[in-house]
Amino acid sequence: xxxxxxxxxxxxxxxxxxxxxxxxxxxxxxxxxxxxxxxxxxxxxxxxxxxxxxxxxxxxxxxxxxxxxxxxxxxxxxxxxxxxxxxxxxxxxxxxxxxxxxxxxxxxxxxxxxxxxxxxxxxxxxxxxxxxxxxxxxxxxxxxxxxxxxxxxxxxxxx
Numbered sequence: 001x002x003x004x005x006x007x008x009x010x011x012x013x014x015x016x017x018x019x020x021x022x023x024x025x026x027x028x029x030x031x032x033x034x035x036x037x038x039x040x041x042x043x044x045x046x047x048x049x050x051x052x053x054x055x056x057x058x059x060x061x062x063x064x065x066x067x068x069x070x071x072x073x074x075x076x077x078x079x080x081x082x083x084x085x086x087x088x089x090x091x092x093x094x095x096x097x098x099x100x101x102x103x104x105x106x107x108x109x110x111x112x113x114x115x116x117x118x119x120x121x122x123x124x125x126x127x128x129x130x131x132x133x134x135x136x137x138x139x140x141x142x143x144x145x146x147x148x149x150x151x152x153x154x155x156x157x158x159x
Contacts, residue, residue, distance in 0.1 A: 047091070063103030068155075070108060075151060078108040082115030083144070086122045107155020114150055118143035 127136045
């Protein structure tokens with residue numbers, strides 16, 4: 001129900017903007033469309049990868065690799081995949097929910113999401129270019145340590 005409210009509010013505000021200044025509204029809609037076109041290929045690629053992954057891995061495989069009983073090995077697998085994967089949050093959280101429903105453990109999913117959001121192996125070259133080698137390595141190392149701590153806590157409390 002709240003989603004419908006948000007869509008209605010967005011539509012109402014767009015209508016208000018249109019009545020106030022048609023030219024600016026059209027200009028902003030064109031910019032928004034261009035942004036959408038730029039994001040769409042990456043988003044479709046990510047959805048394709050997730051779809052293939054979930055179709056190949058059944059609930060038993062996910063439970064074996066990332067289940068509560070997988071322990072440290074499951075945490076390590078989740079950490080590796082989370083650290084090297086570049087997925088935006090709006091795709092990662094539904095993926096995490098799907099993995100939980102398929103039998104993954106809370107600690108392992110916490111490790112995956114935390115490393116996914118905070119540790120960036122793929123983005124290391126760009127980050128080093130802007131922040132320097134030492135700062136980038138420190139940031140990623142501290143983010144990884146944080147991910148391990150949070151995963152152990154969540155896995156212990158909820159799992």
